[in-house]
Amino acid sequence: MIRYLNPFLFIYCLLITGCGSSSNVQENNLNSLNLEVNLADENSSYHTITLSGFNQEIQNQYDVTVQKLEALSPEDVKKIDQSADQIAATIKDDPISYNRVLWALGSEHFKEHSTDYESPEPTASDWDEMPELNGGMNALMSEVRYPEELNGLGGQVMVEFIVTRFGDVKDPFVTRSLHSAADHEAIRAIKKMKFKPGIIDGVPVQVKFTAPVFFRNR
Structure with a gap:
């Protein structure tokens, strides 16, 4: 089952580059x-x-x-x-x-040893967390390459995708286009990203999200 959380809150979280970094360090240490x-x-x-x-x-x-x-x-x-x-x-x-x-x-232990479970319903409790992009927006923008075909054009591409319960990006597609070359580059960059998954009642779940990919001619 795919969960739907507020994409505007997600975009805000992306813009805060340190979002969730300290807890990720501890989790990775336990892997x-x-x-x-x-x-x-x-x-x-x-x-x-x-x-x-x-x-x-x-x-x-x-x-x-x-x-x-x-x-x-x-x-x-x-x-x-x-x-x-x-x-x-x-x-x-x-x-x-x-x-x-x-x-x-840690996510590695969850991947290797997890069992199937019934999908919990959102409760807006302290156990609920939105997905977080590892490295924040800087990680995404450092991956983006400006296509020559844009010829100085700037703007953003909106990409919708699923963050799996393991933090992987799945099935990305463009919901707001800038240029075909930019669209392809946005999809490529998004696919490279890793996330801390969305959490409902303490359990990782799939979540559908939308993220902006910015293009600026430097």
């Missing part, structure tokens, strides 16, 4: 951890995950992991067991809880 998963079955009423491989060169990696798990307790995480070199978490037998914990630990 390097080893993750062992045991899903609930007839012998267990809970999911369990075990994290190991903590890198001393990554500042506070162990403490950040514990903090993220504690932030989801007791609603999702029922128990946290700690030792010197690993952390084990007991998770509620619920697909949304399980995926919410994986997402808190």
Whole structure:
């Protein structure tokens, strides 16, 4: 299911280049951890995950992991067991809880170990977040190349696309054209972008968005 959030708020977020950068650093740091998963079955009423491989060169990696798990307790995480070199978490037998914990630990773990879940409905709660472009608008504009065919023409192309629950761009198309060459370049640049996905009730979801791509003759 594709979610629709306010594209004008999205454009505003793009213009703030530092949007969401600090939390992304922590999430990326946790992607390097080893993750062992045991899903609930007839012998267990809970999911369990075990994290190991903590890198001393990554500042506070162990403490950040514990903090993220504690932030989801007791609603999702029922128990946290700690030792010197690993952390084990007991998770509620619920697909949304399980995926919410994986997402808190990093997008790579979510990609590799996520399960299907029922699409949650928007609640306008603190769990709801709009997608954020990694690197902000600067990342997009640094990718854009000014086509020679524009011959000094400036303006913007509006591109509509889907941000997947993994932060990838899917099915972009032009909704406001400037020139065929600019349209093609806008699509190419948008496809190169990576996003922090939209979040509803703590779970990553697909979201449809529109973004401007600006062309200026420098």
